[in-house]
Amino acid sequence: MTDATVPPAVARPGLFEGDARTRKRNAAERRFRLYGMIAVGAGLFFLVTLLFAIVSNGIGAFQQTSFTLRVEMREDVLDKPGNRNIEDIKAVKTFAYKPLLRAAILREIEGNGIDTPLSGAKIVGFSSDLDKLLSDGAAAKLRNQVLANPELIGRTVEVTVLASSRVDGYLKGRVTRESIARDKNLDAEHLDLVDVLRGAGVVGKGINTAFITGTDASDARPEQAGMGVSILGSFFMMLVVLLLALPIGVAASIYLEEFAPQNRFTDLIEVNISNLAAVPSIVFGILGLAVFIQFMHLPQSAPLVGGLVLTLMTLPTIIISTRASLKSVPPSIRDAALGVGASKMQAVFHHVLPLAMPGILTGTIIGLAQALGETAPLLLIGMVGYIASNYPDGVGAGFLDPNSAMPAQIYEWAKRADPAFYERAWGGIIVLLVFLAAMNILAIILRRRFERRW
């Protein structure tokens, strides 16, 4: 038997100071808390960075540089017979309008007394150094103006035509003198000229409404490209989704929530829906390609097909949210309806459904917003690679004619080689996000305004 050894007393510094171990634990506590703050901060930082990148890169797409020129519509060029016969005027190709624009620029150079090597540029011919200042579409625009109003011939008219994408980039700071050193599309003397003309008020930036209402343009004309047609394409797709997914989704939810017997089949449907919600969107694209295009021979690139694919994709989302809002209607409502003699169907359709409607609409809008931003399935059914340069003729054509959609259009621009299209892509994202934000805000307002708490 040994004497119990008494451990030497630990010197405790006192109640308010804490010993080494306590300090360590407290430090660990503070560190842990700091990690959490860093994580939340990182999340917010990424959000801010993303939004900053979008806005700073995309805001330029909403402005566009254009030239305001006084063009002399020479009769000997545009209407040789001189009798204003529309067929004769149509026979004059776009190419003939180019010299008129060149002459107008030279007149501005002379009128402002500018000293530039470009003042010796030739007016006639296949190409001229002056062409680099203007958009490829400028002559076509002039021609359309004349065709719409032949009275212009013989007069000197003030017209506004788009500048080329490089000049536009120079005014926005995207193109610099260093960057054009290796660029055959524009030279330093052009920039000097643009600087002076800008001072004279011939060149200037303006609000670019054509970006929102206009059509897509080919690779060589980024300054003309707009979102208009693809917005319509998205609109028709969303119409299909709304018309199909809302009724089918609500009907399916009502069945599952109110009428379905507890059996294998119901279980199968439920498992199916929860799994479909997690199937990658590209797989829905494969489904659309195989079933709607290969098997049923529906037209490729049509908003109808896009809408059908997106409907199948959004259905699970809508069903899940609809079931949640049906579930939140208290059983007492159903019991009261049944108690005064309504049938089960009447109780559901007359009482439960109207009360659940705000929740259902909120879920539907959120589902639509998801569908609006979806790109991957659209790639497979051919809504990319199509240059949406024409508005659909009518409602039927809107559903069936080849078209693009907003996200597909953005992807298309991001793939092109000219950096001027990147600005368009970012700008397109701003438009897309504005639509999404509007839809989500609408959903939130609906929920705040009409949602009942039982």
Add this chain to the structure above:
Amino acid sequence: MPAIWLTLAVLALATAGYVLGRARALTSAGGDSRKLHSLPSYYGIHVFLFTAAPALALLALWILVQPLIIERAVSTHLPERVFSGNADRGLVMSDVRRVANGLDLAVSQGAMTTEYARTVRTELTDVRERLGEVGVAVGSDIGPEVLRAAQNYRSLAARGDLLRSLTIAVLALGGLLVSIIRTTRDFRARNVVEQAILGLLLLSATIAILTTIGIVFSLIFNTVEFFGLYPAWDFFLGLTWSPSFGGGSELGIFPLLWGTFYISLIALAVSVPIGLFAAVYLSEYASPHVRSVAKPLIEVLAGIPTIVYGLFALLTVGPLLMRVFGDGGVGIMQAGTAVMTAGLVMGIMLIPFVSSLSDDIINAVPQAMRDGSLGLGATRSETVRQVVLPAALPGIVGAILLAASRAIGETMIVVMGAGAAARLSMNPFDAMTTVTAKIVSQLTGDADFASPEALVAFALGMTLFVITLGLNVLALYIVRRYREQYE
């Protein structure tokens, strides 16, 4: 008659039926609706449903089936010599369809008379040019057989359409007649209508199953066809991915799976720590005010479409990484599109996914467990690490699995940010590619759908579907098991 007019006609008839049925019921009760078995509108709806539903259902079925039958009929009549060379049946048939549509268009625009379109011969006229005038471009010259087949196609289609209009009309009128005759004072209209509506509800619910069946079948059929052209063994175990549309492709899935796996791993390495710590901080530390602001803001990240992240990867993150790790910096990165670019951006996308799922799970841990731990003198972080997280672990694992399944199935970010080269490399700054990116690139080219290079996309899709489904089922199973533990 076009389907849309047929539909409208049926609906108009059904609406008339509604009025008739309602009126007939009221008349049979002598104008006193109290003597009816059901409310008057039920009698109307009864007639409406019996007129419209069978007719429209048949119409939908007809639209699906008629092209198949016609195609088979036309295709069996094509002489064998059309298929000489490498033209296969599908391509010839698509030519036939295009010519038939072109003839339709030409007739509707008045460029040809109906009679002319039916009898025109390639031996006498250049049909291709005539079709070009109305804006129908046909790739190759139209052979006499193809034109004959197209005319045959048109006449069969015209006959089918006529038959369709007649059948639908008979069905709709029959339904109208039967339901009107049944409408009497004592007819139990409400019960019948409710049964019919229940049937429609059930039909809607089965669309989810039909979708799954559609996915599975379209994947399986094409995958089987692919394995008929390319050995399955080489597909699953091949180490090279080099499709060439001239033939002699090597289509091994392994490099794609490696790229997918690598990118997902980086994405999870970014999103799991940030998401998890953010969830812990927001649920255990943050004041209600901070929580109510920060949580929705982080969740905004989840509502941003993937195309935005793709563009962000391609134009912002890629060049940024290039400046640090590219030739001017460390020198291990060749181009802006790389595994790291796609992985980082995908990680950002998944943060709210991980954080909100974990948040739910952490909140589901009973407060009593926290109180017990705090009461024993543990600090908050000790409580979180030693009590809350172990209790929530199965749920968090489930959440991470769900996030992994998202990462594997993500398309736009990798299409735009990861590059196109299939490569087996350990360097995260190399460009690699994924299963989803290759599905897109194999199916968006001009390839013929029957070639192994296009069909491989379906085998890739099948693989993707099986992997993500497996992960989801596993994750849902784990989460459900865990939820039951505390309820």
